[in-house]
Amino acid sequence: MNDASMDAPPATRNANPYLALGVRPFINCASVRTAHSGSLMLPEVRAAVAQASRQFVGLDELMEGASRRIAELTGAPWGIVTCGSAAALTLATAACVAGNDPVKMLRLPFTEGWTNRVIMPSNHRFAYDQAIRMVGTHIIEIDTIADLDAALTEPVAMIAILGTHEAASAVRLEDIVPRARQHGIPILVDAASEHIERPDPYLSRGADMVIYSGGKFLRGPQTSGLLLGRKDLIQAAWRNASPHQAFARGMKVSKEDVIGVLAALEVWFEQRDPAAELRSWNNDLAVIAARLDRPGVRAEVIAPHGVVRVPRLRVVWDVAKVGLSGETLRLRLLDGEPRIMLDDMATTENSVSIDPFGLQPGEADQVGKALAAALAAPAAAMTSPPSVIDLDVSGIWDVDVSFLLGKRRHRIRLRQQDGVVTGSQSSHQFEGPVTGSIDANGIRLVFSMWHEGTMIAYHLDGCVADGRMQGSVTFGSMTHHHQGPINLAQFGPGEFQATRTGDA
Structure with a gap:
C-alpha cells in the first residue's frame, strides 16, 4: 500500500479494505475453512451486528438472555455463544474439570491430583483436541468397547467425540451413553463443521454437550461458536470464559458476536429453505x-x-x-x-x-x-527429470534448524539409493523418520513425528556441497482428517544448515 492510499479519506480507503492492504480477495470454492475466512455473514447478521455495536450492555445479563433464546431456537436445554468452536472445546472441558469452583478455576491448567482424564476414540483425534488438552487434561484413546470399559475403571472427567466420525466408529454413542451415565461422566460432541439441527441429533441420543461453529454454515460472525447442552455444564463453561477472570479470560466473545449468532440462528430455523x-x-x-x-x-x-x-x-x-x-x-x-x-x-x-x-x-x-x-492452456514443455548427481549423502549429519526465534539441533542418519533418501532424525522431544530425494536441483527432506493427534512436519529444501547442506525449511502439521499443503506450511518458514559428522 502506498502513502497516497493511506492519505485518502477513510471512506475511500475502505471501499475495499483488503485491496487497500495489498490483499487480493478470492472466489471461495473450498467450503468454510477458517484459514479461508470461514463464510460470509448473512445480511441479517451484518445488520444485527451493526445495531448491537451502538449500545453498552452487561455481558452476564446479555448471555443469560441469549441463552434462553438459544434454547428456544435450538431445543437444547441451554446454550452460550463462544469465540469460535475451538474455544467451546476449551470451555466445555474446563466446566467438566473445574466447574465454577474458583479454587480449581484459578489453578488451571495445573490439574495434578484431579480427575483430568478425557476419553476419545483414537480415530476421532484431530488438531483441535489441543483445545481440550490445554486445560491440563490427558487424552486416553480407545478403539473398542472393551477399551472403553477398561478406561472407565479410573476416574474420567469427560468423554469427547468427533461428530463427523461418530457414525463410522466402532464405539457408538449408544455404547458410550449408558456407561458414562453409570459413572456420572459428561459426553461432549464436536460437531463444529456440521449443520445444526432441531432436535439436535447428538443431544437427543444422550450426549451432554455439543459444539457448532457460528461462522461456518450458520453464516454468523466468523469468530463465533455455540456450546449447547446440559444447563449446569453450559453455565459452568460460561463462568470459565471472559469477562470472568478465569482460565479462558482471553477467549473473549463480544456483544456483537452474541447478537450476530442469535440473528443467524433465527434465519436458520425460521427463514431458511x-x-x-x-x-x-x-x-x-x-x-x-x-x-x-x-x-x-x-x-x-x-x-x-x-x-x-x-x-x-x-x-x-x-x-x-x-x-x-x-x-x-x-x-x-x-x-x-x-x-x-x-x-x-x-x-x-x-x-x-x-x-x-x-x-x-x-x-x-x-x-x-x-x-x-x-x-x-498449452502445457509447459515436458522436461526430463533432473539427473541424479554423483553425490552420496549417506551418513550422520548435524542439522541446525533456525526458527523465527531460536534454533533446534537434529542428528540425522541418512541412507541414499540412487535419488531416494531415507533415514531417521532425533532432537529434543522430536524424533522420527526422514524421507526425501536428491537430484541435480538439490535435496529435499521431510522430518515427521506423530504427537497426540497431530503429525509435526518439517520440509527441508536445499543444496549439498563439500560435506555441507543448507537451505529453507517449511514448518507445519496435519492430522488424518486435515491433510494438504496449506496445513503443512501453516507455521511459516525457517532455514537450515547441516554438517556431515560421520559415516552411516
Whole structure:
C-alpha cells in the first residue's frame, strides 16, 4: 500500500479494505475453512451486528438472555455463544474439570491430583483436541468397547467425540451413553463443521454437550461458536470464559458476536429453505460443469451424504492430455484473475473439487471459465527429470534448524539409493523418520513425528556441497482428517544448515 492510499479519506480507503492492504480477495470454492475466512455473514447478521455495536450492555445479563433464546431456537436445554468452536472445546472441558469452583478455576491448567482424564476414540483425534488438552487434561484413546470399559475403571472427567466420525466408529454413542451415565461422566460432541439441527441429533441420543461453529454454515460472525447442552455444564463453561477472570479470560466473545449468532440462528430455523439451497448449489455446479466439456476432462457431481449437506463437483482429467497436476492447477487459479481458491485437501494428481457453498451470484460462471481456460492452456514443455548427481549423502549429519526465534539441533542418519533418501532424525522431544530425494536441483527432506493427534512436519529444501547442506525449511502439521499443503506450511518458514559428522 502506498502513502497516497493511506492519505485518502477513510471512506475511500475502505471501499475495499483488503485491496487497500495489498490483499487480493478470492472466489471461495473450498467450503468454510477458517484459514479461508470461514463464510460470509448473512445480511441479517451484518445488520444485527451493526445495531448491537451502538449500545453498552452487561455481558452476564446479555448471555443469560441469549441463552434462553438459544434454547428456544435450538431445543437444547441451554446454550452460550463462544469465540469460535475451538474455544467451546476449551470451555466445555474446563466446566467438566473445574466447574465454577474458583479454587480449581484459578489453578488451571495445573490439574495434578484431579480427575483430568478425557476419553476419545483414537480415530476421532484431530488438531483441535489441543483445545481440550490445554486445560491440563490427558487424552486416553480407545478403539473398542472393551477399551472403553477398561478406561472407565479410573476416574474420567469427560468423554469427547468427533461428530463427523461418530457414525463410522466402532464405539457408538449408544455404547458410550449408558456407561458414562453409570459413572456420572459428561459426553461432549464436536460437531463444529456440521449443520445444526432441531432436535439436535447428538443431544437427543444422550450426549451432554455439543459444539457448532457460528461462522461456518450458520453464516454468523466468523469468530463465533455455540456450546449447547446440559444447563449446569453450559453455565459452568460460561463462568470459565471472559469477562470472568478465569482460565479462558482471553477467549473473549463480544456483544456483537452474541447478537450476530442469535440473528443467524433465527434465519436458520425460521427463514431458511434447505431445498432451495440445494437447488442453488446444484445449479452453480451445473454452470461450472457446462464450461468443462472438452476431451480428456470430465466433471461429476458428488451428492451430499452423511453429515455432509453440500454437493461438490469433482473435476478429473487425463494428465497425459492436459499436462497439469491438481496442485499446479490449484495454484494457477489462485494466482489468476479473478482469484479462485480450491480445497488443497481434496486435490489429487489429476483432480480438483469444487464446493459451491461460498459462491456468490455470477461467480459460478467465472469459476467455470477460469477452470476451462487453465485446463485448455498449452502445457509447459515436458522436461526430463533432473539427473541424479554423483553425490552420496549417506551418513550422520548435524542439522541446525533456525526458527523465527531460536534454533533446534537434529542428528540425522541418512541412507541414499540412487535419488531416494531415507533415514531417521532425533532432537529434543522430536524424533522420527526422514524421507526425501536428491537430484541435480538439490535435496529435499521431510522430518515427521506423530504427537497426540497431530503429525509435526518439517520440509527441508536445499543444496549439498563439500560435506555441507543448507537451505529453507517449511514448518507445519496435519492430522488424518486435515491433510494438504496449506496445513503443512501453516507455521511459516525457517532455514537450515547441516554438517556431515560421520559415516552411516
